[in-house]
Amino acid sequence: xxxxxxxxxxxxxxxxxxxxxxxxxxxxxxxxxxxxxxxxxxxxxxxxxxxxxxxxxxxxxxxxxxxxxxxxx
Numbered sequence: 131x132x133x134x135x136x137x138x139x140x141x142x143x144x145x146x147x148x149x150x151x152x153x154x155x156x157x158x159x160x161x162x163x164x165x166x167x168x169x170x171x172x173x174x175x176x177x178x179x180x181x182x183x184x185x186x187x188x189x190x191x192x193x194x195x196x197x198x199x200x201x202x203x
Contacts, residue, residue: 164185166178177183 156158162181164181164183166172169176172178173187175183176187
């Protein structure tokens with residue numbers, strides 16, 4: 131009985147070591163970031179597919195949201 135439990139634990143342990151495939155979905159390949167996802171969960175000020183609007187939002191986010199120096203002063 132102990133051998134069976136030991137074998138079951140060993141098989142379960144080896145199954146946990148398996149590598150899962152980590153591939154990107156085919157729908158995201160080849161599209162630019164500013165083209166959007168086609169879903170309605172985007173910022174309402176940003177127009178999906180508009181590169182200038184995308185760059186303006188990235189610039190504003192980096193200046194006001196992620197720049198601790200400008201937020202503290």
